[in-house]
Amino acid sequence: MERTVGGNGLFYPILGFASCVTFIYLSFGDLMLNNEKEPKFGFVERNGTQFMLDGSAFYINGWNSYWLMDHAADEYTKPRVRAMLQAGAKMGLTVCRTWAFNDGAYNALQSSPGRFNEHVFKALDHVIAEARQHGVRLLLSLVNNLQAYGGKTQYVKWAWEEGIGLSASNDSFFFDPSIRSYFKTYIKTVLTRRNTITGIEYRNDPTIFAWELINEPRCMSDASGDTLQDWIEEMSAFVKSIDKNHLLTVGLEGFYGPKTPKSLTMNPEEWASRLGADFIRNSKISYVDFASVHIYPDHWFHEEGIDEKIKFVSKWMLSHIEDGDRELKKPVMFTEFGLSNLNKDYQPSQRDRFYKTIYDVIHKSAKKNRAGAGALVWQFFVGGMEEYNDDFGIVPWERRPTYILITEQSCKLARIRGLNQLKGYLKDLCLEGH
Numbered sequence: 180m181e182r183t184v185g186g187n188g189l190f191y192p193i194l195g196f197a198s199c200v201t202f203i204y205l206s207f208g209d210l211m212l213n214n215e216k217e218p219k220f221g222f223v224e225r226n227g228t229q230f231m232l233d234g235s236a237f238y239i240n241g242w243n244s245y246w247l248m249d250h251a252a253d254e255y256t257k258p259r260v261r262a263m264l265q266a267g268a269k270m271g272l273t274v275c276r277t278w279a280f281n282d283g284a285y286n287a288l289q290s291s292p293g294r295f296n297e298h299v300f301k302a303l304d305h306v307i308a309e310a311r312q313h314g315v316r317l318l319l320s321l322v323n324n325l326q327a328y329g330g331k332t333q334y335v336k337w338a339w340e341e342g343i344g345l346s347a348s349n350d351s352f353f354f355d356p357s358i359r360s361y362f363k364t365y366i367k368t369v370l371t372r373r374n375t376i377t378g379i380e381y382r383n384d385p386t387i388f389a390w391e392l393i394n395e396p397r398c399m400s401d402a403s404g405d406t407l408q409d410w411i412e413e414m415s416a417f418v419k420s421i422d423k424n425h426l427l428t429v430g431l432e433g434f435y436g437p438k439t440p441k442s443l444t445m446n447p448e449e450w451a452s453r454l455g456a457d458f459i460r461n462s463k464i465s466y467v468d469f470a471s472v473h474i475y476p477d478h479w480f481h482e483e484g485i486d487e488k489i490k491f492v493s494k495w496m497l498s499h500i501e502d503g504d505r506e507l508k509k510p511v512m513f514t515e516f517g518l519s520n521l522n523k524d525y526q527p528s529q530r531d532r533f534y535k536t537i538y539d540v541i542h543k544s545a546k547k548n549r550a551g552a553g554a555l556v557w558q559f560f561v562g563g564m565e566e567y568n569d570d571f572g573i574v575p576w577e578r579r580p581t582y583i584l585i586t587e588q589s590c591k592l593a594r595i596r597g598l599n600q601l602k603g604y605l606k607d608l609c610l611e612g613h
């Protein structure tokens with residue numbers, strides 16, 4: 180899904196008074212936490228179709244804040260990182276998905292192939308250290324299929340500029356040996372990075388929940404899916420050769436390929452089978468630990484009303500959970516979901532209904548020990564960040580019904596695990612009603 184990201188980080192609006200008050204509270208409201216010993220937690224593992232943590236099933240309620248590293252790189256915006264992670268922790272959210280890439284753009288982590296900006300790397304160190312302190316784990320994505328923050332377009336441009344690119348097509352990212360080499364260098368540098376704050380190499384840090392190879396991969400020049408499949412096989416094996424501690428996912432949107440019978444009945448429309456991606460085939464690769472799916476009915480359908488979209492969402496989710504149980508024997512995580520506020524007749528209550536539909540499917544799956552392992556909202560902000568918003572973003576505490584819906588889901592999933600297992604914010608949040 181193409182998203183517009185306003186601004187280039189050079190200008191930021193002044194925070195309004197209300198945002199300031201919220202911001203200060205979120206940043207400094209729990210100073211005790213910062214003075215306590217950091218929470219000790221182990222790696223999330225998997226056993227068949229379930230994530231496991233400390234010997235019991237682990238179900239995830241979480242969110243996306245793609246902007247964390249970018250904001251940690253500038254002193255003016257750096258406090259937003261703590262504010263967001265602390266707010267997420269207070270809502271009982273356990274995983275945040277964010278970008279561990281910025282290729283060739285403003286605040287680039289990788290300024291050219293194999294050249295890294297230490298200042299920005301320290302910003303990523305900061306994000307990981309802050310997440311650790313608040314008991315939040317990170318799903319870190321390694322490159323973008325889209326052009327925002329560089330993406331595969333930037334890699335292709337680098338190879339072309341150096342006179343070694345095979346093709347100017349964006350899809351040469353997946354088959355050009357020089358570009359594959361660039362990306363492997365990137366992977367190795369990130370995974371073996373020693374955090375300057377914690378002293379822990381990323382590959383040894385349980386704060387990282389999992390790695391994601393690429394955000395929303397598509398290779399439309401090869402609708403058979405062979406090119407993308409080959410790339411995923413090579414890159415997933417390479418990640419695992421360096422890091423055997425962490426889980427790995429691809430970053431798929433969930434579309435079924437042309438050879439999968441479900442492509443005719445479950446894909447939103449016929450175009451979805453021609454993108455070079457195949458949910459079942461791509462996710463079956465042995466090095467891939469769990470499957471990822473996105474949910475954007477507004478971008479996939481333009482005529483249907485909210486009722487039809489909600490019906491599709493339930494069907495879409497149940498189909499992929501069934502795949503996890505029967506075909507893949509792996510957890511399935513819905514790593515992005517959003518409902519646009521640009522829809523005709525949009526009401527915030529529609530978004531609440533959309534969220535609740537997703538949360539209910541996950542909760543029912545978890546209660547039955549099925550493959551639906553969790554869901555991550557696209558996307559959360561703190562106040563004063565309007566230029567980073569798209570038509571899906573929210574400041575979650577600004578609308579009480581939405582806030583309650585999200586926190587209730589955290590507690591429903593926590594109760595499946597057993598309240599005696601809970602710690603920190605989650606324990607306080609979910610024991611209030613007992």
